[in-house]
Amino acid sequence: MVSNSDSGPLLSVQSVSKAYGSVQALREISAEFFSGEVHAVLGENGAGKSTLMGMIGGFVVPDSGALVFEGSELPVGKPFEVRGKGIRMVHQHFMLVPQLTVRENFALVQLEGGVRRLDADRLALDAVEISRELGWEVNLDARAGDLQVGAQQRVEILTALAGKARVLILDEPTAVLSPAEVDELFGVLRALTSQGVAVLLIAHKLSEVMAVADRVTVLRRGEFVASCLIGETSRNQLAEWMVGEMPGAAEIRDREFGEVIVRGHGIRAIDDRGVEVVCGIDLQVRTGEILGIGGVDGNGQVELAEVLAGVRMFSGTLEGIDEVGYIPQDRQSDGLALGMSIEENMLLGAIPNDVFSGGFVAPGKVRNRANQLIKEFQIKVGSAGDSAGSLSGGNQQKIVAARTLSQKPRAVVAVNPTRGLDLKATNYVHSRLIRAADEGAAVFLFSTDLDELAALADRTVYMDRGCFTEEFLVGPK
Amino acid sequence: MKVLIRYLVLFAGLLFVVALTLAAFGLDVVQSINYLWRGAAGDSVAIGRTLVRATPLTLAGLGIVVAWRAGMYNIGGEGQYVLGGIGGAIVAKLLVGIAPGVLSVLIILAGAGFGALLGAFAGWLQVKRGVQVVISTILMNFLALLLLEWSLRGPLQESKGQTFVSESLPNAVMLMRPDRQSDLHVGVFVALLAVVAVWVFLKFTPAGFRLRVVGESASAARANKIDVGKTQIRAMALSGGLCGLAGVIDYVGLTGRLADGFAQNWGFIAIPVALLGGLNPWGTIVSATYFGGLFAGSEVLKRFTPIGSSLVPAVQGLAVLAFVGLSYWLNQRSEAKNGSD
Structure with missing residues (x-):
């Protein structure tokens, strides 16, 4: 773990608010994200996690507040520019083009104006290189839509990483994965942080947060609750921050079956x-x-x-x-x-x-x-x-x-x-x-x-x- | 209330487009709109003229609504309209001499039935054979028009054999006209009844609910034990039946006979009518009346100006574009207000 918390945050969110109609999705949230760390943003459904991440990614325009990346203010509502600065998002619902091959999907994100001849091999090169570095095997000629969800997510992450990623935002990436795939993903996230990438992980499973995160920020109903290093907290405390009270376990019942x-x-x-x-x-x-x-x-x-x-x-x-x-x-x-x-x-x-x-x-x-x-x-x-x-x-x-x-x-x-x-x-x-x-x-x-x-x-x-x-x-x- | 404002904005926008079009044709805008208004709603005859034109548009528009709400993009209203007329004319020819009132009813049922069969066939082709309804219904339009031309030169030609039209229906078989001065016939009420029936069907019956689920999400329908294919074929049958009804009501209410130009594009115009109506039965009757008025008014306008008849298609095209643009704009506004997590 290369924690750069001494050198100041790579990305900071300064008192941002967002309301949808009468619902206050976020209320004056501030947070700091450091390079080389996995920073989990934890909260229940409707806590505002996705809204906050969407804001950083440039998809959601804040009503007030500012986002600062490497000392300068981040443009709001301009996902393409934000992407160009190395802030990448992996959405909960995949954004791959299912009809295209993996290679073509890789090429698509690298495609810029003025290209006259499509050279998918060259454009996909960076993502392919990263997949090799991470030890992730992908079949470049498979249609993205034919892949299993786990493999689709890998492709999605690789497209996000291509072309110098500085910040990687993952919106509940484990929801669709098997336990083995989750372990593999976490391994990759650690490899990325060791290269200095800041990983922002939206999560609500405590065990996963405890397993992979270096730092955690908890939101509840659009409000900031707490933020700390993972070593300074416990599973129970996180749970309490998230829901405001300890959740009771599923009740145990007598087992009596009929015919x-x-x-x-x-x-x-x-x-x-x-x-x-x-x-x-x-x-x-x-x-x-x-x-x-x-x-x-x-x-x-x-x-x-x-x-x-x-x-x-x-x-x-x-x-x-x-x-x-x-x-x-x-x-x-x-x-x-x-x-x-x-x-x-x-x-x-x-x-x-x-x-x-x-x-x-x-x-x-x-x-x-x-x-x-x-x-x-x-x-x-x-x-x-x-x-x-x-x-x-x-x-x-x-x-x-x-x-x-x-x-x-x-x-x-x-x-x-x-x-x-x-x-x-x-x-x-x-x-x-x-x-x-x-x-x-x-x-x-x-x-x-x-x-x-x-x-x-x-x-x-x-x-x-x-x-x-x-x-x-x-x-x- | 919101919906009402939305429609007011839409129709005001459309009126603006009409005015622009008139100006683009080099016409005196105020004078021309005055002619349009007099032709469409100036007196009871003009109102009758509007309603007579709105009738097939409403019926065929409802047909489009039913199919499209089920996710079946029926473009074949024209062909189904024509087949409705043909079905009616066949019954009129075969059953000549029976009690006129009974004959009228049988003609109408046959027209709806023929349209329904054509629609159901297109639905069956998509469900069982993988032929998209969009493609098959476009092609069936040509088939139906050719069938009409052939039948007017063969089995349905009038007995003297001089012109390519069918035998005129006796007056007693024609739908009642309350006013001798006007073309207005009781088919208008059939259209009104159909609006109520389709509205009730879609909103208050399990079958209508299932139809809408299939249109919204075929996979959700399938996972919830709705027979998607059967629902789609039925929707197409109902759709074709309504378009056929439009044709046969025109036949037995207005023209009394078939000719090569019988269809007059009503089945096509029904598509923008239904879209303008938001694929909703009540919206459809409103937009059908709007288009009906436009047609009725432009018939008067063209008597006073050299280009009146070419105005209508121009306005139709622009109206659809304006509709798309305006709905986009209104949706943007409401999205900006609401949004979601």
């Missing part, structure tokens, strides 16, 4: 490319039981979940799963119709009977039901008529959870239901899944988060290349 209600035998399914990714799975789940299904992303979990949810063709037999609530992995594309209102998104899955009036959907009842669920599931919204796309990720996921679990389905299929969620929201979703099981549902919990499986599942199986590898009991202790 087997879901039975599957020899389930096989192909993915969208026509490759068989579920290769003959047998399963049995009892009422009140939470079956955890773990494994590294891309081993057929999503496809199996879709089979169970009744939205993917399969061969084999599957009984007892007609009435199923589905919490899909990708809330933005599968869980929600982002352009539609929150209240209408609450109707997806199965339109509940209580919103009808004389055979027609009654808007008043739709609104009432939405408001009830918003209250019950503690969803932060302006109005139930706002578009689902206007909400933060955690609140979006709560919409999906609320509409699915409130219907009291006999079986629940949830795929990474707390991915990208903050502590409070995670605990809440967990408690609702447990409650669904307590009320007699058979719950299928697909997760890449081992802690989550250990905390919730009565039984955990692992999926590897389309098969369950081993089955053993992991219960809440």
